[in-house]
Amino acid sequence: MAKSLRVKSFAFAALIAGAGIMSAIAAESTAPAPSSAEPLPPKRVSWSFQGPFGTFDRAALQRGFQVYKEVCSNCHALKHIAFRNLADPGGPEFTEAQAQALAAGYMVPAGPNDQGQTVDDKGQPLTRPATPADYVPPPFPNEQSARASNNGALPPDLSLIVRARAGGPDYVYSIVTGDGTPPPPGMKMRPGMNYDPYFSGRQIAMPPPLTNGAVTYADGTPNTLDQEARDVVTFLTWASEPKMEERKRMGFNVMIYLFVFTGLLYLSYRRIWHGAH
Ligand code: HEC
Numbered sequence: 001m002a003k004s005l006r007v008k009s010f011a012f013a014a015l016i017a018g019a020g021i022m023s024a025i026a027a028e029s030t031a032p033a034p035s036s037a038e039p040l041p042p043k044r045v046s047w048s049f050q051g052p053f054g055t056f057d058r059a060a061l062q063r064g065f066q067v068y069k070e071v072c073s074n075c076h077a078l079k080h081i082a083f084r085n086l087a088d089p090g091g092p093e094f095t096e097a098q099a100q101a102l103a104a105g106y107m108v109p110a111g112p113n114d115q116g117q118t119v120d121d122k123g124q125p126l127t128r129p130a131t132p133a134d135y136v137p138p139p140f141p142n143e144q145s146a147r148a149s150n151n152g153a154l155p156p157d158l159s160l161i162v163r164a165r166a167g168g169p170d171y172v173y174s175i176v177t178g179d180g181t182p183p184p185p186g187m188k189m190r191p192g193m194n195y196d197p198y199f200s201g202r203q204i205a206m207p208p209p210l211t212n213g214a215v216t217y218a219d220g221t222p223n224t225l226d227q228e229a230r231d232v233v234t235f236l237t238w239a240s241e242p243k244m245e246e247r248k249r250m251g252f253n254v255m256i257y258l259f260v261f262t263g264l265l266y267l268s269y270r271r272i273w274h275g276a277h
Helices: 002-030 058-070 083-087 096-104 143-148 168-178 225-240 244-272
Strands: 107-109 127-129
Touching: 058 225, 083 096, 168 225
Parallel strands: none
Antiparallel strands: 107 127
16 A cells, blocks of 8 residues: 555656756747847946956046047936036046036036026027036937937937846947948848947847947047947946945945954953963
């Protein structure tokens, strides 16, 4: 009796295991086969801000803001960054005066004037120069107008893009440098789309944003496509995590504290148990 029960339960377990293996095989065969439309993994780039002690390169952050301002800001908003943040420690660290001057180069919607008007004589909304307290104004007033100007696609806000995408800085670098590379022969491109092997579907509505010489750097840094991409990605990484340097410093200090504390605990342990054996 006991024996037959054992045999039965063994058969039952074998059945379960078999069913498990069969369903695993079935799942394997129904998974989509990798196709040529699947994006390539991002290029591996080395960054100054990687690792537990990595910091931002100040000059790269400042150049990166320039690239955002002169190129990306034509289509992409950066809504979480205020001009005053450009002078914050741990960021591009423009001087207060520089941040003010950068802000003053943008116009933002103004509130009602002394007469309570919100539009001028021609019916246009009132505007005023931005101040350091203002956030970077978006290029389009709403999503519909952004799509209308971009082949129906929405250029996403770039403030958090580095954190929002798998691959982070490597992904954004790959997107902007991969955009506009020649498609493989036989690939059918949809109208108005550009080949980008790193973008989902390998077709992107963004025209290649950067080229050699797209910006001119005041500090004389060579304005190659690679340099521009590195700089703007460094800037966007800071925008995604403005307190990164502070966080790492804090983490390091906590480690030192724990190390010293462990040492003290050990010494007091020795003292308390001294001669107890
Ligand atoms: C002419 C308009 C235009 C400019 C200029 C532009 N972009 Fe784009 N970008 C777009 C559009 C539109 C999309 C959405 C593409 C799509 O969905 O097919 C996009 C998508 C992206 C994506 C992919 C986002 C995702 O969802 O994964 C990144 C990253 C990006 N842009 C970065 C940049 C950077 C950095 C710059 C400046 C160097 C820049 N773009 C300049 C229009 C633009």
